[in-house]
Amino acid sequence: MSHKVRVRFAPSPTGGLHLGGVRTVLFNYLFAKKHGGDFIVRIEDTDQSRFVTGAEAYIFDCLKWCGLTPDESVLHDGAYAPYRQSERKEIYRQYAEQLIKDGHAYYAFDTPAELEQMRELLKIKGSSSLQYDHHVRMNMNNSLRLLPIETQQLLDAGTPYVIRIKISADEFIPFTDMIRGDINFDTNAVDDKVLLKADGMPTYHLAVVVDDFLMKITHAFRGEEWLPSAPVHILLWKYLFGLNKMPQWAHLPLILKPDGNGKLSKRDGDRLGFPVYAMDWSDPVTNEITKGFKEIGFLPEAFINLLAVLGWNDGTEQEIFSIVELIEKFSMEKVHKGGAKFDFEKAKWFNHEWIKKLEVDHYAVRVKEIFESNGIAITDDNYLKKVMGLVKERCTLLPDFFIQGSFFFQAPVSIDTLAIKPKWDEKRNLFFMELIRVWELSTLWESTDLEISFKELAAANQLKTGELMLPLRIMLVGGKFGPGVFEIASAIGKEVTIKRIEHTLSLLQ
RNA sequence: GCCGCGUUGGUCAAGAGGUUAAGACGCCUCCCUUUCACGGAGGAAUCACGGGUUCGAGUCCCGUACGUGGUACCA
Structure with a gap:
C-alpha cells in the first residue's frame, strides 16, 4: 500500500483504436488519477508480422483527443524507458534463460510441421485437448527429453527454437480479481505457452510480466479475453519475481455487438452504420478509411462519458459525468462482470446532453470547420456562436449545426x-x-x-x-x-x- | 470438444435475504410550443429455467440452458 499506484495501457499498434480499447484506457486513467498515481502507455509491438505503420501515432492522437494524457510513454518520457517492447527485446531473454535455469522453462525445437503432427495425433486419439503440455512434452523435440549434450549441440548449430514455460500438472492457481473476486485455475487446462519466439521476441505472456515488474506496475487492468491466460502470468510472477510483487488484476468486461452475438467489431459498425473507432482510421495498405466518433461529430466529453458508464456506474441515478467527477467517483469494484451490448442511440443521447450542457465556445472551432467544409465561410465568430446558442438543443451530432443553422448564413436551398x-x-x-x-x-x-x-x-x-x-x-x-x-x-x-x-x-x- | 467468465424490461442498469423491483435510452400517449426541438406528465415492457437453503430469494447453494472469451512462435 505504500507504493505509488502505477497502471498501464498496453496496446498493440495494429490498427484503429476500438471502443473497448478506449474504455480500458479510461478505466486505467481514472483509477490512476483517483489514487494520485501514474498512467503509463506501453507499446506492445512484439509481433512484427502484425505491425502497421502509423498505428502508434494514431493511438496517441486518440488519447489526446480524449484528454487522457499519459504520464509516461514513448512520447511522454519517464524513468522506465524504453516504452516500446520491440526496443526492449534484449531484456526479455535473460528472464527466459533464468526460468530455464530454475527448471520452469525449456527449449523446444519442434518445427511447425511437427506441432501440427502432434495435434493430428492427439485428435486421432480422441484427446480432449490438443495442447502442448505435460501429456505430450516428453515425446517432443525439446530440452526436457533431449540429453543436455544434444540440446547444446542443437543450440550451437543455430537450430531455431522457442522457450516454453513448463506448467506442472495438478496444480491450482488461485488469484483475486478486483472485479470478479476469487478465481481458481487448474493447471491441467493450461498449456506450455511459448515465452520467447524463434525470432528472439518475447510473446505477450513473458513481456507483460517482465515489463510490469520492471515498470513497477501496481494494478493491471485488461480485457476479459485475457482471463484464461492469467494463470500463466501468475506462474511467471511466482517464478520470476515473487507473488508479493505481483500487481492486482482486474479483467474488464467486453463490449458486445448491439444485435446478434459476439464482441463488437469494426465490421459491426460498418454494417450497422456507426463508428467503432475513436477517430478516423485510414488503413495504410488499402487506404480504406474507417469512421471515428470524433469525425462524425462527437464531443470528447460525451465519448468519455458514454464509455465510462458502459459497464460501470456509481450506484446513483447520475448518468452525466465530467472527467473530474469520474475521477472522483470511479471504483473498480463497481465495474460489471458481464459484457454490455453497445447501443448507438444511447451514445448519441450522451452527445446531445453534452452539446446542451457545454458553452458553445468549447466546440465553436469544430462547428466552424463543419460550416466551412460545407462551403459557408464564417466571417463573424460571434454571430456563429449566437446561432449555435439558438440551435444547440436541436443538435445531436456536431454536423447537425450545419443542418439546423445554415439558413442563418445563406438563403435556404429549397423552400417548402x-x-x-x-x-x-x-x-x-x-x-x-x-x-x-x-x-x-x-x-x-x-x-x-x-x-x-x-x-x-x-x-x-x-x-x-x-x-x-x-x-x-x-x-x-x-x-x-x-x-x-x-x-x-x-x-x-x-x-x-x-x-x-x-x-x-x-x-x- | 475442453477450460474460464457471465445472465434484472428491446438496450444500459440500481439492487449486498423482507422494495409497489429505481433510473436512463428507445418506443407510445398527452401538455407546452400554431414549426422542429427542449421541457413537463403518463404508459407498455424485466429478475433465463429447475431444484434446494430460509418464516421469507432477483439477492445464498446446486444443476440445466443460453451467452461470451480462451484453447497460436496474435495481442
Missing part, C-alpha cells in the same frame, strides 16, 4: 412552398406585402419588436397570427424546423428577412 400553398390566398399575400412595408420602416429589430408588429398587423387584417407564422417560417428557413421565427428574423437582419419574404412571395405567384 407545399407547406404554405394549401392555406394560401390573396388576403395572406397582401398581409405579407404590407408586412414588408412595415418592417422596412422599422427602426427596431429585436425579436420582441418584430413579434409585436407582426401581431398588430395580423389583428388589423383580421388574420390569426398562428396561420401566418408557419408561412413566415418557411420563407425564412425553407422548412418546418428551427428556433422561434422572430429570433431568426432578428438574427439574419432586416434586409435578408425582407429579401426572403419577397422571394417566397414570388414563388407563390
Whole structure:
C-alpha cells in the first residue's frame, strides 16, 4: 500500500483504436488519477508480422483527443524507458534463460510441421485437448527429453527454437480479481505457452510480466479475453519475481455487438452504420478509411462519458459525468462482470446532453470547420456562436449545426412552398406585402419588436397570427424546423428577412 | 470438444435475504410550443429455467440452458 499506484495501457499498434480499447484506457486513467498515481502507455509491438505503420501515432492522437494524457510513454518520457517492447527485446531473454535455469522453462525445437503432427495425433486419439503440455512434452523435440549434450549441440548449430514455460500438472492457481473476486485455475487446462519466439521476441505472456515488474506496475487492468491466460502470468510472477510483487488484476468486461452475438467489431459498425473507432482510421495498405466518433461529430466529453458508464456506474441515478467527477467517483469494484451490448442511440443521447450542457465556445472551432467544409465561410465568430446558442438543443451530432443553422448564413436551398400553398390566398399575400412595408420602416429589430408588429398587423387584417407564422417560417428557413421565427428574423437582419419574404412571395405567384 | 467468465424490461442498469423491483435510452400517449426541438406528465415492457437453503430469494447453494472469451512462435 505504500507504493505509488502505477497502471498501464498496453496496446498493440495494429490498427484503429476500438471502443473497448478506449474504455480500458479510461478505466486505467481514472483509477490512476483517483489514487494520485501514474498512467503509463506501453507499446506492445512484439509481433512484427502484425505491425502497421502509423498505428502508434494514431493511438496517441486518440488519447489526446480524449484528454487522457499519459504520464509516461514513448512520447511522454519517464524513468522506465524504453516504452516500446520491440526496443526492449534484449531484456526479455535473460528472464527466459533464468526460468530455464530454475527448471520452469525449456527449449523446444519442434518445427511447425511437427506441432501440427502432434495435434493430428492427439485428435486421432480422441484427446480432449490438443495442447502442448505435460501429456505430450516428453515425446517432443525439446530440452526436457533431449540429453543436455544434444540440446547444446542443437543450440550451437543455430537450430531455431522457442522457450516454453513448463506448467506442472495438478496444480491450482488461485488469484483475486478486483472485479470478479476469487478465481481458481487448474493447471491441467493450461498449456506450455511459448515465452520467447524463434525470432528472439518475447510473446505477450513473458513481456507483460517482465515489463510490469520492471515498470513497477501496481494494478493491471485488461480485457476479459485475457482471463484464461492469467494463470500463466501468475506462474511467471511466482517464478520470476515473487507473488508479493505481483500487481492486482482486474479483467474488464467486453463490449458486445448491439444485435446478434459476439464482441463488437469494426465490421459491426460498418454494417450497422456507426463508428467503432475513436477517430478516423485510414488503413495504410488499402487506404480504406474507417469512421471515428470524433469525425462524425462527437464531443470528447460525451465519448468519455458514454464509455465510462458502459459497464460501470456509481450506484446513483447520475448518468452525466465530467472527467473530474469520474475521477472522483470511479471504483473498480463497481465495474460489471458481464459484457454490455453497445447501443448507438444511447451514445448519441450522451452527445446531445453534452452539446446542451457545454458553452458553445468549447466546440465553436469544430462547428466552424463543419460550416466551412460545407462551403459557408464564417466571417463573424460571434454571430456563429449566437446561432449555435439558438440551435444547440436541436443538435445531436456536431454536423447537425450545419443542418439546423445554415439558413442563418445563406438563403435556404429549397423552400417548402407545399407547406404554405394549401392555406394560401390573396388576403395572406397582401398581409405579407404590407408586412414588408412595415418592417422596412422599422427602426427596431429585436425579436420582441418584430413579434409585436407582426401581431398588430395580423389583428388589423383580421388574420390569426398562428396561420401566418408557419408561412413566415418557411420563407425564412425553407422548412418546418428551427428556433422561434422572430429570433431568426432578428438574427439574419432586416434586409435578408425582407429579401426572403419577397422571394417566397414570388414563388407563390 | 475442453477450460474460464457471465445472465434484472428491446438496450444500459440500481439492487449486498423482507422494495409497489429505481433510473436512463428507445418506443407510445398527452401538455407546452400554431414549426422542429427542449421541457413537463403518463404508459407498455424485466429478475433465463429447475431444484434446494430460509418464516421469507432477483439477492445464498446446486444443476440445466443460453451467452461470451480462451484453447497460436496474435495481442
